[in-house]
Amino acid sequence: MGILSKLFTAVRGGAREAGEAVVDMNAIRIFEQEIVDARNALDKAKRSLTEVMANEMQTKRKISALNESIAEHEGYAAQALEKGNEPLALEIAEKIAEFENEKEEQEAILGNFTASVAQLKSQIKEAEKTIKENQRQLSIVKTTDSVQKATMAVNTTLSNNSSSMSSAKASLERIKKRQQDQADQLKAAQELHDESSGVNLKSKMEEAGIGGSKSSGSDVLARLKSKQ
Amino acid sequence: MDLRELSIKLADHEVEGVGFESFLIDSDEQEVLQVVVEGNDELPVFVTRTDEQILCISFLFNKTEVKDGAAAEVNEKMLELNVPVPLSAFSIIADKYAIFGALSVDSSFDDIAHELVTLSDNAIDALEAFEPFLQ
Numbered sequence: 001m002g003i004l005s006k007l008f009t010a011v012r013g014g015a016r017e018a019g020e021a022v023v024d025m026n027a028i029r030i031f032e033q034e035i036v037d038a039r040n041a042l043d044k045a046k047r048s049l050t051e052v053m054a055n056e057m058q059t060k061r062k063i064s065a066l067n068e069s070i071a072e073h074e075g076y077a078a079q080a081l082e083k084g085n086e087p088l089a090l091e092i093a094e095k096i097a098e099f100e101n102e103k104e105e106q107e108a109i110l111g112n113f114t115a116s117v118a119q120l121k122s123q124i125k126e127a128e129k130t131i132k133e134n135q136r137q138l139s140i141v142k143t144t145d146s147v148q149k150a151t152m153a154v155n156t157t158l159s160n161n162s163s164s165m166s167s168a169k170a171s172l173e174r175i176k177k178r179q180q181d182q183a184d185q186l187k188a189a190q191e192l193h194d195e196s197s198g199v200n201l202k203s204k205m206e207e208a209g210i211g212g213s214k215s216s217g218s219d220v221l222a223r224l225k226s227k228q
Numbered sequence: 229m230d231l232r233e234l235s236i237k238l239a240d241h242e243v244e245g246v247g248f249e250s251f252l253i254d255s256d257e258q259e260v261l262q263v264v265v266e267g268n269d270e271l272p273v274f275v276t277r278t279d280e281q282i283l284c285i286s287f288l289f290n291k292t293e294v295k296d297g298a299a300a301e302v303n304e305k306m307l308e309l310n311v312p313v314p315l316s317a318f319s320i321i322a323d324k325y326a327i328f329g330a331l332s333v334d335s336s337f338d339d340i341a342h343e344l345v346t347l348s349d350n351a352i353d354a355l356e357a358f359e360p361f362l363q
Contacts, residue, residue, distance in 0.1 A: 150276040
């Protein structure tokens with residue numbers, strides 16, 4: 001069962017007393033310890049991986065050195081044969097055989113190392129996935145716990161502060177009223193400003209046709225006509 | 229950001245034209261900072277921290293305030309609004325409907341302040357939107 005389903009069950013599991021934790025703190029501690037252990041195991045696996053990879057590289061170098069020696073000695077053997085020195089050629093051939101045997105051994109070792117590297121890598125990947133998943137689940141559980149505790153703390157404050165306990169509707173009324181008050185204040189301030197800067201009087205006078213210097217098209221036309 | 233540090237910074241900052249008032253709620257178990265965004269005393273935002281998140285929660289109304297038989301509609305409306313409402317999401321915490329936002333613990337002061345202002349505005353809008361369903 002996923003952690004979320006478990007939480008659903010825990011929350012649904014009957015009326016909880018205030019202060020009774022949804023989340024078993026002991027279980028959280030055990031879970032956290034498991035993550036720490038998994039991390040340590042992961043670190044160890046990573047260290048082994050670097051060791052094995054170093055060994056793998058060494059072995060590869062040994063094999064390529066052997067390959068070089070073999071090629072080199074094959075050349076020597078050919079030269080010995082050319083010179084008709086069969087016993088020396090045989091001696092060289094025996095040396096080549098030695099190299100080849102050692103190469104075979106080293107290749108077997110390399111095979112083991114390569115397999116270990118692949119295995120360790122997949123183990124590490126698996127462990128990392130598990131740790132990440134466990135941490136995600138732990139985070140869900142701990143957040144649930146934190147929110148519950150925070151809510152308890154908030155409830156204590158709210159019940160100490162009766163004004164915050166009023167209904168949502170009443171709160172909304174107050175918010176709206178304050179917003180309206182602010183709008184009214186702004187409007188009043190604007191009016192006051194207009195008043196003091198004479199904008200209001202001017203517009204009133206204009207309305208009454210007093211002191212208006214604005215000329216309209218018909219005024220101009222009348223003036224032009226009178227000049228004809 | 230530590231909640232004490234946040235409280236101090238909120239006290240002398242104005243963000244997006246509004247100021248903040250905040251105080252820490254005494255609790256042995258879980259630190260909670262109560263934040264009032266200027267002009268919204270009614271819907272304080274409660275800020276708390278977990279290992280990974282900073283949670284900002286504002287409680288909207290009690291389950292018992294919902295008109296009889298309207299709960300299903302309220303729930304559905306909230307689910308529908310969950311995505312469109314900027315930055316905030318709806319939830320039920322214990323017996324209360326709430327609106328909340330979650331931030332990374334690495335968030336800057338400006339991020340948190342912006343969240344608080346947005347959440348406070350969203351809370352008012354939400355309360356207004358759900359008023360017809362309340363007793």
